[in-house]
Amino acid sequence: MPSNGPEFDRLCLALRQRFSEIGTRYPHVAPEMVAEVVEAVLSIMGGVISAHDAVLLTELKDLGSTIAKAKAEIAALRVEEIAASHIPAATDELDAIVQHTAAATEAILESCEKLDGLADKLASKYATVLQSATTRIFEACSFQDITGQRISKVVATLKTIEARIAHIVATVGMANMTPEAPAVSGQQVANSSGPSLPSLENGPPLPGAAMDQSDIDRLLASIESGSD
Amino acid sequence: MDKTTNILIVDDYKTMLRIIRNLLRQIDFHNVDEATDGAEALIKLRTGNYGLIISDWNMQPMTGLQLLQEVRADARLKHIPFIMVTAESKAENVVAAKQAGVSNYIVKPFNAETLREKIEKVLAHA
Numbered sequence: 240m241p242s243n244g245p246e247f248d249r250l251c252l253a254l255r256q257r258f259s260e261i262g263t264r265y266p267h268v269a270p271e272m273v274a275e276v277v278e279a280v281l282s283i284m285g286g287v288i289s290a291h292d293a294v295l296l297t298e299l300k301d302l303g304s305t306i307a308k309a310k311a312e313i314a315a316l317r318v319e320e321i322a323a324s325h326i327p328a329a330t331d332e333l334d335a336i337v338q339h340t341a342a343a344t345e346a347i348l349e350s351c352e353k354l355d356g357l358a359d360k361l362a363s364k365y366a367t368v369l370q371s372a373t374t375r376i377f378e379a380c381s382f383q384d385i386t387g388q389r390i391s392k393v394v395a396t397l398k399t400i401e402a403r404i405a406h407i408v409a410t411v412g413m414a415n416m417t418p419e420a421p422a423v424s425g426q427q428v429a430n431s432s433g434p435s436l437p438s439l440e441n442g443p444p445l446p447g448a449a450m451d452q453s454d455i456d457r458l459l460a461s462i463e464s465g466s467d
Numbered sequence: 468m469d470k471t472t473n474i475l476i477v478d479d480y481k482t483m484l485r486i487i488r489n490l491l492r493q494i495d496f497h498n499v500d501e502a503t504d505g506a507e508a509l510i511k512l513r514t515g516n517y518g519l520i521i522s523d524w525n526m527q528p529m530t531g532l533q534l535l536q537e538v539r540a541d542a543r544l545k546h547i548p549f550i551m552v553t554a555e556s557k558a559e560n561v562v563a564a565k566q567a568g569v570s571n572y573i574v575k576p577f578n579a580e581t582l583r584e585k586i587e588k589v590l591a592h593a
Binding site: 341344345348351352355370373374377378380381382383384385387388449450451452454455458459462463 | 480482483485486489490492493525554556557558561562565571572573574575576577578579581
């Protein structure tokens with residue numbers, strides 16, 4: 240009998256194994272009887288199912304099992320809790336940090352302005368020292384703007400992760416599912432479609448990761464010399 | 468350097484406006500006005516008499532770059548020196564600002580000396 244390829248051979252092997260199992264399970268049933276039933280079924284189906292169809296059906300069944308397993312794994316992550324509770328709590332905490340540091344900065348600035356106002360009433364040598372100190376405080380207070388921008392970037396990223404999780408939950412239809420399996424890998428989540436993550440490149444760069452004032456000055460100078 | 472220059476500082480973060488105003492006072496610039504967004508800044512610029520604009524880049528809805536472009540497109544305002552103050556230190560941003568006609572560019576966080584040096588430079592060329 241000519242071979243129809245590896246899939247055909249695989250199916251033949253599987254069929255032989257199945258026959259063997261049936262023979263073990265039902266020793267009083269002759270293989271010829273099974274063959275008759277199979278022939279009868281195939282004749283009724285009129286060749287509707289070919290070897291390739293059978294392969295396809297097997298693949299579909301495997302795919303269904305994989306999807307079911309993935310859904311169970313995602314359910315085990317309790318992603319709905321992450322979207323509904325953990326991320327909002329984290330963003331609230333970060334917002335609170337911004338508010339508290341902003342309030343503290345305002346209080347520092349107000350006190351510093353009062354101190355600065357005393358400079359006019361002091362002898363010159365003391366006024367100079369006082370103004371030098373208050374200037375340093377004013378400069379340092381700009382940390383609030385930088386940290387506020389950094390935290391805003393993180394909050395925006397968390398909110399996008401929250402949206403992506405909601406997208407995954409909606410996509411795999413996880414309503415009423417109970418967690419059964421261990422955690423799904425982060426790569427599976429990362430590979431899913433959905434809202435894209437915002438870039439963390441905008442806003443203040445991390446120390447050492449971007450140009451400083453001297454770099455900027457050199458760049459501006461090079462542009463200016465190029466346009467002269 | 469003319470310390471009587473009227474300066475408009477523009478930032479949507481009021482704490483930063485307060486910090487810059489104080490630093491300007493420390494380096495003897497006392498004629499300082501504030502705007503919290505680009506639209507307010509344009510109204511003040513078109514009705515006032517300013518000799519220097521110090522603006523943040525990262526503002527909504529009008530960015531500092533858009534404000535700069537508006538200023539440079541206005542015949543009555545285009546001569547006013549414009550210093551961009553921002554945490555955005557990427558080269559493409561600096562180039563974009565320069566192409567739009569920025570006079571100088573200060574990276575946050577900065578100190579009073581940097582502010583004084585940049586103001587001195589742009590007013591000398593004004």
